[in-house]
Amino acid sequence: MxxxxxxxxxxxxxxxxxxxxxxxxxxxxxxxxxxxxxxxxxxxxxxxxxxxxxxxxxxxxxxxxxxxxxxxxxxxxxxxxxxxxxxxxxxxxxxxxxxxxxxxxxxxxxxxxxxxxxxxxxxxxxxxxxxxxxxxxxxxxxxxxxxxxxxxxxxxxxxGRRWSGIEARFTVTDSHWAGAHTDGRGYLSARHALVTLSGKGAPVTERLWLPGPDGGVRPVDESPERVLRAVR
Structure with missing residues (x-):
């Protein structure tokens, strides 16, 4: 291109x-x-x-x-x-x-x-x-x-929520933010969530950083020490 x-x-x-x-x-x-x-x-x-x-x-x-x-x-x-x-x-x-x-x-x-x-x-x-x-x-x-x-x-x-003829559907749920202190101070600097892929085979679910503390997207190896559930 x-x-x-x-x-x-x-x-x-x-x-x-x-x-x-x-x-x-x-x-x-x-x-x-x-x-x-x-x-x-x-x-x-x-x-x-x-x-x-x-x-x-x-x-x-x-x-x-x-x-x-x-x-x-x-x-x-x-x-x-x-x-x-x-x-x-x-x-x-x-x-x-x-x-x-x-x-x-x-x-x-x-x-x-x-x-x-x-x-x-x-x-x-x-x-x-x-x-x-x-x-x-x-x-x-x-x-x-x-x-x-x-x-x-x-x-x-x-x-969105609907589109015909798709190869696969990704559903993002159970989202949590990390970075704030227990007293509420600090910044929400990272988020992880469950990502489910539904397509022609059996659904596959993986918890991903979206984004992680380093700004990247990758699987979550362990939960952060301080987590806030995202308000949807």
Missing amino acids: TATSLATALADLPVSRASSLLSEAPPLLAGAEVEAGHHPVTEGLRGLLGTGLRRGASYLVEGSTSLCLAMAAGVSQEGGWCAAVGMPRLGMQAAAGLGIDLQRFAVVPDPGSHWLEVVATLADAVEVILLAPEAPVRDADLRRLAARLRQHGSTLIVH
Whole structure:
């Protein structure tokens, strides 16, 4: 994927490069090739995703934008392009902390009623798309989008509760924050939660830091000394 092809595909969209939301960005770089069949994921997610995200597939994530970002981080770190559509509250510092390279992260925070067309256009240009859909989608439109994703090998990660034709569903529950002292002082610096993967086989559950004290996403080896249950 080249910077030129991305610019052409996004010319008519209300899109911003994520890095511009923090500071001036250096020139765009070409994305790197990914392994055939799958997009890479970071080491902390390999227990759930194995070889990676299947190219041309859609995944549903319930309960965590952090997990959406973490799933895209492997592609970003390998030099690929990612995008986020319909997620105006997405924190750029959080995205960078989870491993997203903001120089190759296109953001369309408010696509309006044309969000499905925006996603279809991005599928021509980026490897992984994060989407928070604004409304239900007709089955016919979903089939056309799925065909577009397969044609270009782009992976869609939907943050929501319903999406047809998914490869797998991730459900995030039992979330706890860590970092505060018992008297309430201090900062909530890390969170861990149960992540359940439901797909074609038996469900798999793993407790992950989202993010951990070091900012990364990885399995929890032991519970932190001071934990607060997240208020949902």
